[in-house]
Amino acid sequence: MNSFDDFLTGLELLDWQPVGHIDPGVLELLAELGRTPQMLWDVIRSWDTASLETRQLRCHETTTHYKWFVHYHETLRYRIWLHQYKPAIERRNGYAEVPHNHRYSLASLILSGQFKQHFFDVVAGELAETLGECTAYSPGDVYSIDWCRVHKLSGLSDHTVTLVVESPVVRHFSEAFYGAAGQPNLCPDFVALHPHLLDEVACL
Numbered sequence: 498m499n500s501f502d503d504f505l506t507g508l509e510l511l512d513w514q515p516v517g518h519i520d521p522g523v524l525e526l527l528a529e530l531g532r533t534p535q536m537l538w539d540v541i542r543s544w545d546t547a548s549l550e551t552r553q554l555r556c557h558e559t560t561t562h563y564k565w566f567v568h569y570h571e572t573l574r575y576r577i578w579l580h581q582y583k584p585a586i587e588r589r590n591g592y593a594e595v596p597h598n599h600r601y602s603l604a605s606l607i608l609s610g611q612f613k614q615h616f617f618d619v620v621a622g623e624l625a626e627t628l629g630e631c632t633a634y635s636p637g638d639v640y641s642i643d644w645c646r647v648h649k650l651s652g653l654s655d656h657t658v659t660l661v662v663e664s665p666v667v668r669h670f671s672e673a674f675y676g677a678a679g680q681p682n683l684c685p686d687f688v689a690l691h692p693h694l695l696d697e698v699a700c701l
Contacts, residue, residue, distance in 0.1 A: 593649065
């Protein structure tokens with residue numbers, strides 16, 4: 498791999514079906530990129546003010562991190578993001594630090610910083626951490642997680658940045674668990690929210 502474009506080309510050659518599947522080759526490509534992260538940093542440095550005006554239309558902020566849009570494959574429908582985690586003093590409760598799952602499966606490369614990942618199961622109506630599955634991650638480590646698996650991050654150090662490859666979307670909502678109850682809060686995306694918008698404008 499000689500450039501970030503080679504990384505993108507490698508992703509195109511992998512299997513993205515069925516929806517939600519993460520080909521093991523994604524982890525291999527991420528690990529290889531992790532050995533030469535300068536290729537990614539060069540891409541980020543190439544973003545000028547004019548291109549950032551367009552890029553920011555797809556970026557967004559959460560309570561725990563900034564989600565920078567990197568790439569979307571129009572045909573295969575996978576997405577690539579940089580997650581820039583906020584310093585502890587700026588983070589608010591939610592998102593990465595509470596148990597949650599996703600609309601998609603993902604694979605991630607830790608570029609800087611560190612954190613621990615915890616997994617959870619709903620047992621007898623209560624949310625319980627899965628024993629023996631807490632893993633610590635540091636720069637160069639890679640992992641994947643299925644869309645339906647409940648997890649959270651803890652011990653996020655300042656200056657943590659990860660590169661995330663998301664599978665095509667499996668469903669149009671995710672779930673977050675606040676407190677020990679096994680009943681999740683549903684977090685719809687804008688596809689799921691569109692009917693509600695239609696209801697709002699129907700009477701205008």
